[in-house]
Amino acid sequence: MVLKIDLNNVFHPLLQDEGLKEQDISSFKEKFNKAFLNLREKKEKQELGFFHLPYFPEEEIVEIEKTAQEIKEKFSYFVVLGIGGSALGPLAVHTALNNLRYNELPDELRGGPKFYVEDNIDPERMASLFKVIEPEKTVFNVITKSGATAETLSQLLIVTELLKKKVGQRFTDHLIFTTDPEKGNLRALARELGVKTFAIPSNVGGRFSELTPVGLLPAAVTGIKIRELLAGAREMAEKCERENLWENPAALAAAIHVLLLERGKNMAVMMPYADSLKYMADWYAQLLGESIGKKLNCRGEEVYVGQTPVKALGVTDQHSQVQLYTEGPFDKLLLFLEVENYRNTVVIPPDFPQYAELKFLGGHTLNELIIAEKKATEFALLKARRPNYTIIFPEVNPYTVGEFLYFLEAKIAFMGEYLDINAFDQPGVEEGKKATYALLGREGLEEKRQEVLRVQKDPKYILS
Numbered sequence: 001m002v003l004k005i006d007l008n009n010v011f012h013p014l015l016q017d018e019g020l021k022e023q024d025i026s027s028f029k030e031k032f033n034k035a036f037l038n039l040r041e042k043k044e045k046q047e048l049g050f051f052h053l054p055y056f057p058e059e060e061i062v063e064i065e066k067t068a069q070e071i072k073e074k075f076s077y078f079v080v081l082g083i084g085g086s087a088l089g090p091l092a093v094h095t096a097l098n099n100l101r102y103n104e105l106p107d108e109l110r111g112g113p114k115f116y117v118e119d120n121i122d123p124e125r126m127a128s129l130f131k132v133i134e135p136e137k138t139v140f141n142v143i144t145k146s147g148a149t150a151e152t153l154s155q156l157l158i159v160t161e162l163l164k165k166k167v168g169q170r171f172t173d174h175l176i177f178t179t180d181p182e183k184g185n186l187r188a189l190a191r192e193l194g195v196k197t198f199a200i201p202s203n204v205g206g207r208f209s210e211l212t213p214v215g216l217l218p219a220a221v222t223g224i225k226i227r228e229l230l231a232g233a234r235e236m237a238e239k240c241e242r243e244n245l246w247e248n249p250a251a252l253a254a255a256i257h258v259l260l261l262e263r264g265k266n267m268a269v270m271m272p273y274a275d276s277l278k279y280m281a282d283w284y285a286q287l288l289g290e291s292i293g294k295k296l297n298c299r300g301e302e303v304y305v306g307q308t309p310v311k312a313l314g315v316t317d318q319h320s321q322v323q324l325y326t327e328g329p330f331d332k333l334l335l336f337l338e339v340e341n342y343r344n345t346v347v348i349p350p351d352f353p354q355y356a357e358l359k360f361l362g363g364h365t366l367n368e369l370i371i372a373e374k375k376a377t378e379f380a381l382l383k384a385r386r387p388n389y390t391i392i393f394p395e396v397n398p399y400t401v402g403e404f405l406y407f408l409e410a411k412i413a414f415m416g417e418y419l420d421i422n423a424f425d426q427p428g429v430e431e432g433k434k435a436t437y438a439l440l441g442r443e444g445l446e447e448k449r450q451e452v453l454r455v456q457k458d459p460k461y462i463l464s
């Protein structure tokens, strides 16, 4: 029961010049060989830690499982405080693998405490969280690789004050930090306060960290089998080591993205046909956007490269975005996520046969309908000469989710190599971060503050 990746609709003759030919891949082989060796070297030199995550040390898995068990026994709510790579993975895996109405289930049917991922600082959202949790029965898992992210640290300050009011000096029992093994404020604070802490390996960046305690602890707390997640990732890791481009799924998918990007497909849509995979599209949007959207290449030349991620949901967005995908500009590559066996079957009962629009539905299942709609959309896109490919989940389970996460991370690593950019940094987000700190008066940023304040808003462009 492993993932399948169906690339037919990238090479189909119906696509005419909008698709690829097998020769395109053959002529890509030299680029692949170079990328393959570069990545292997970076892996061996321990520069790219995510390659090693499927082989996560046994003693750390045991520690995560033990902590998860203690949390399940003692607490009713588990809240992740983090943003970007420190939140999107936990949310995506939770949604994929737990009941879609997890928090609303009765206690005995849930795998663990109620689960929240707070990845924004909208004051209304924060205030509403405190209406539904009881702080004295809550663990807050503060996740920040850098230990310096203002949003997450603000949340930490807010919950610390709340906890101190509710449980006094025992507030540290309600905190778990997940951060860099050595560096950063959170690590220092953990030492000072004696807070339970998990480490994100220093050579693993935020958006590649789902298979570290960033994702593994929240998953284990809600009852997900983390060993299965890692086993799936291991299976995919082995496939992504293959030296033949046609057999290496990550390298081949990355080559397709890059070849089509060079031909103007500068948008990449991910469209899961499963609500359980909806937030995988959010997780992937960050991975693709932040990793591949770059101004400079590795030689310091301006390249302004990137493929804009677009999130969609099948079938919902068939009634919203598919018109654009089928008839709009030829600038998109679509990636569908298909599920062969959903975890539930719902029959559509036959009734009102006097209406043709109802008669043909009766006796089928929602499962058949959603699969048929996916195939029909795929067909319509192919006919309209829009390249697309599909990742097929035999079923959504921890093993296939582990395969999926690793496949996309490795694909992004290959894309970075092919495009000769650093897929693992994010210099473009720094300016905005600094300007925020400056506006809030952080020491040492007085000049930046003046620079920001000098940019005046002209009232004539503000309509009311």
Ligand code: PA5
Binding pocket: 083, 084, 085, 086, 143, 144, 145, 146, 147, 148, 149, 152, 205, 206, 207, 208, 290, 426
């Ligand atoms: O991928 C990344 O590195 C970023 O998106 C980070 O995940 C995000 O900025 C949050 O950073 P941190 O985990 O350091 O708080």
